[in-house]
Amino acid sequence: MAKIKIKLVRSVIGRAEKHRKTIEALGLRKVGQVVEKEDTPQIRGMIALVDYMVEVIE
Template sequence: MAHMIKIRLVRSSIGAPGKLKAVVRGLGLHRINQVVEKPDDEAIRGMIDKVPHLVEVVK
């Protein structure tokens, strides 16, 4: 099984451009402080790199 990472939405995507909102939704995040667990692969890491000011990786 692939390694998993936990991602938390720390800021709202309100006011962000539509592309960034789509990235947040693509990560499965809807509410502030919501945590999702995703596989630790290049695609997910790339999505996190697009919105570092909105999400954080939880250890």
């Protein structure tokens, strides 16, 4: 399956608890960090929830 890279571009400070937990579930901890994940509908849904804080590098 295809891989996508996800980069955290905005801080989680002051964000909703659900959004902070989603960022944590994606494996992101620091601003500027990049993780590589499988391109699944579940991951895409998580990205859609916090799209204002992350950047997708395909």
